[in-house]
Amino acid sequence: MTTLGLIGAGHIGSQLARLAIANGYSVVISNSRGPETLSGLVAELGPKARAATPPKAAKAGDIVVVTLPLKNYKTVPVEPLAGKVVIDTNNYYPQRDGHIPELDNESTTVSELLQAHLRKSKVVKAFNHLYAASLTTAGQPARSHNRRALVIAGDDKDAKETVTRLIDQFGFGTVDVGPLKEGWRIQRDTPGYGPRRNAEELRLDLAAAKRYRDMK
Numbered sequence: 001m002t003t004l005g006l007i008g009a010g011h012i013g014s015q016l017a018r019l020a021i022a023n024g025y026s027v028v029i030s031n032s033r034g035p036e037t038l039s040g041l042v043a044e045l046g047p048k049a050r051a052a053t054p055p056k057a058a059k060a061g062d063i064v065v066v067t068l069p070l071k072n073y074k075t076v077p078v079e080p081l082a083g084k085v086v087i088d089t090n091n092y093y094p095q096r097d098g099h100i101p102e103l104d105n106e107s108t109t110v111s112e113l114l115q116a117h118l119r120k121s122k123v124v125k126a127f128n129h130l131y132a133a134s135l136t137t138a139g140q141p142a143r144s145h146n147r148r149a150l151v152i153a154g155d156d157k158d159a160k161e162t163v164t165r166l167i168d169q170f171g172f173g174t175v176d177v178g179p180l181k182e183g184w185r186i187q188r189d190t191p192g193y194g195p196r197r198n199a200e201e202l203r204l205d206l207a208a209a210k211r212y213r214d215m216k
Ligand SMILES: NC(=O)c1ccc[n+]([C@@H]2O[C@H](COP(=O)([O-])OP(=O)(O)OC[C@H]3O[C@@H](n4cnc5c(N)ncnc54)[C@H](OP(=O)(O)O)[C@@H]3O)[C@@H](O)[C@H]2O)c1
Pocket: 007, 008, 009, 010, 011, 012, 013, 030, 031, 032, 033, 034, 054, 067, 068, 069, 070, 072, 075, 076, 089, 090, 091, 092, 127, 128, 129, 130, 131, 132, 133
């Protein structure tokens, strides 16, 4: 039995929890306001789900998802995530997150920021470019014709294989865009960000992506 830990239980976190439960995982969910505020979601998810604080969810997870407003990424507990595969779903919205200079000047990327915070973890960027609602409605079995595909990026090959298997179980193909620093190719406002794409279409979108500075 594998346990999925979730730091963040909003639109994306709750949907990933539903998919994990549907695929036989246990889940430990957490948010900023405390486990007691997640009792409704835990009741919906059933006996394989529980709520905890972020450090406890991080410790319990074999794989842990960080899915919160990016402005709060530095609160993600570091030590309980050491050595673990950590999935980063986050995007940068300055209106919500405030300005982060190194993202504004594109000297780094969202998932590299999280990796720099979680030095001893293996961060894989995933689930950042589809609407939360689609997670539970757009999945199809492996080898389905025209299956929807999702982008992953990461610096650790084994971690990416782990996440590829998880995404496959959840109903989607994957396209590996390369190391974390290539994650900008699927950031907000790029062609692949949002629409339904199969793997072939997504590769074309990634190749056509432009930096913010080149969009003006
Ligand atoms: N919504 C989408 O369709 C979508 C799609 C792809 C990617 N994303 C990205 O994925 C991330 C999550 O999006 P979302 O739509 O799920 O956000 P959301 O609905 O606003 O949920 C955010 C969750 O994070 C929790 N949280 C906030 N600060 C926290 C902290 N310091 N420690 C632990 N938990 C904390 C919140 O808990 P409290 O309510 O207790 O504060 C809430 O459960 C964002 O970066 C977003 O840009 C979203």
